[in-house]
Amino acid sequence: MKHAVVVTGIGLISPLGNQTGAVFESLMQGQSGIRLLPGEQSNGVATAAGVVDFAPDPWFSRLQLSGVDRVSQMAVAAADLALKDAGLAQDALADAGVYVGCGMGGASAIEASYAGHFSAKPRVSPLSVVASMTNAPAAHVAMRFGVGGRVMTYSIACASSSVAIGEGYRSIASGETDIAIAGGSEALLVPCVIRAWQSMQTLAVPDAVYPETACRPFSTDRSGLVLGEGAAMLIMEREDHARARGANIYARISGFGMSCDAVHITRPEPDGQARALRAALRHADLTPADVGYCNAHGTATIVGDPVECVALREVWGTDADNLLVSSTKSMHGHLLGAAGALEAAVTALAVHHKQIPPTAHCVSPDPACNMPLVKDTGIAASNLKAAISNSFAFGGTNAVLVFTAV
Structure with a gap:
């Protein structure tokens, strides 16, 4: 039997903000969250990016931030917003699943580790491994919300979080779980990663006056992609489960x-x-x-x-x-x-x-x-x-x- 699956919560940490309704309205108006990166971040080369205005304070104390890269911070924040949007309490998540896509893991932690390694007095943080590992975002979401079911990470470049959502959908449709937190997180706007993309010569050349227009899909004057950072999480549920608790439903995932x-x-x-x-x-x-x-x-x-x-x-x-x-x-x-x-x-x-x-x-x-x-x-x-x-x-x-x- 294939169970119907619905989306009951959405949490966004995006270049256009973290309020779902406001983000969608900004998109409908054609507003851009893309801007020029500072020279020290872009290696002195004019580079536009979708940058998130994010502070972890509402979700992490200073002590909790030890060994938690920006990519995991944003994942936890997006999951929290999604769960609140869905009206789900932590005690409902013991048997739920977490399915997260992430391409590069903790890029800031990796960058800091190499900087420390090649410094005059080499030193690398003992938390570098746990901060940089690609499954850290999913693990932190599971630990924060007490999710005891499947906790999976998918690292498949640009398809990572679509696959994560698809696999979360399959787990519910097949009857393995009633609830899944699924989505993705990425925080790769660090100088070394940006330099690597610059070397590929695939990044857009931003207009000096209007850098927010740098990404121009399908246009004759398009010049390449624009990197971005952020996190997005969906709460997916078996439809009868969601309706039984009177949840708001955005849409079905049907395929x-x-x-x-x-x-x-x-x-x-x-x-x-x-x-x-x-x-x-x-x-x-x-x-x-x-x-x-x-x-x-x-x-x-x-x-x-x-x-x-x-x-x-x-x-x-x-x-x-x-x-x-x-x-x-x-x-x-x-x-x-x-x-x-x-x-x-x-x-x-x-x-x-x-x-x-x-x-x-x-x-x-x-x-x-x-x-x-x-x-x-x-x-x-x-x-x-x-x-x-x-x-x-x-x-x-x-x-x-x-x-x-x-």
Whole structure:
């Protein structure tokens, strides 16, 4: 028996703030949370990023912060906000699960360790390992809220947290648990990591006057992706469990599809993406015509954006002209391991509010990205019944989540 699964809580620590309603409204207005990084953070090279205004004080004492990297701090904060939004107390979580995506773990702890190692008097903190390990965010969420079920970490580059949500969904749908905290966290805006991305020559070149427009998915003048940081957590429940306690429901998670391109470590392939899209629709028992919105992976790279549109056209066929598409990365940046979770939350909110957020800064759409794009500001979509969120990762892993209205 496949149990229906719903989203009952959303917690965000994002470049656009941490109040879910306000974040969604900012996205609908086309507002950007992207800004220039300070020179010491960006190695003196003009670099834009989606930066979170985050202080851990409400969630951690100074003593508790020992050995807890920023990535874990934000994960705990987002999980706490999500649980409060869902109205769930800790005593309901003993048998719940935690499913977290994270690409790079504690980047600040790793950076500090290497700095200490190569200093004149080498010294590395004895807490470096526990602060930097990739499963630390999930572990801290479990410890903070007393979650005694499965506590899993998925590190699959840009698909990490979409897979985490998908696996959390599967655990509930199969009857293994009633509740899951699922999402992702990423905090990689440290000089060494930024230098590595700069070396790849994949980062956007920001405008000196308007750096907030640096991420321009699907636009002819796009110049690359914009990194971001943050955390997003969803509370997912078996639907009858949620209704029995009178919980607010945002949307159902109705499908999850995965595939691997198995071709190239960084270059995406439309055939692989199409397989994940078809798998997600099949699992949700939907046809392309049933889906009205796609929150695209849309990173604003020269190669990636057209490939995604080719895959969508391939799967949607004659219904492609009715599939509205946008990339909210244009406003919050690419959160890598947390990207799928933030975008899944936005997609669930789009279905809930029947409103579709835009792709900002796309003044001149690339003809190679020939999908119906929502641009500039969001639109009402009173007939929106189903939407998908795409995450297509370095390494070739593709993940697609399907959300439907309740």
